[in-house]
Amino acid sequence: MHRLEGQYGDCIDFVYLDIDNPKTENVKRQLGYRVQPEFYALDAAGKVTWKQFGFITETDLETQLRTMSKK
Numbered sequence: 001m002h003r004l005e006g007q008y009g010d011c012i013d014f015v016y017l018d019i020d021n022p023k024t025e026n027v028k029r030q031l032g033y034r035v036q037p038e039f040y041a042l043d044a045a046g047k048v049t050w051k052q053f054g055f056i057t058e059t060d061l062e063t064q065l066r067t068m069s070k071k
Contacts, residue, residue: 004062011069041068 005014017024019036031040034053039061041050050064 004065008065008069012065
């Protein structure tokens with residue numbers, strides 16, 4: 001994840017939520033959090049434009065990031 005953040009961090013903001021931190025409950029509820037790990041892409045208005053529940057390969061995640069960075 002951090003390698004991908006280093007590669008795409010200039011055009012995509014990466015935010016990490018601690019599943020065990022009670023301060024993230026509101027955000028998890030808004031996103032519809034279900035399982036760990038979960039990945040979300042949000043637009044500038046905060047609308048979820050993509051989500052992935054559970055495991056995703058680095059290759060598949062990078063493909064999604066590449067697509068988002070071109071928008």
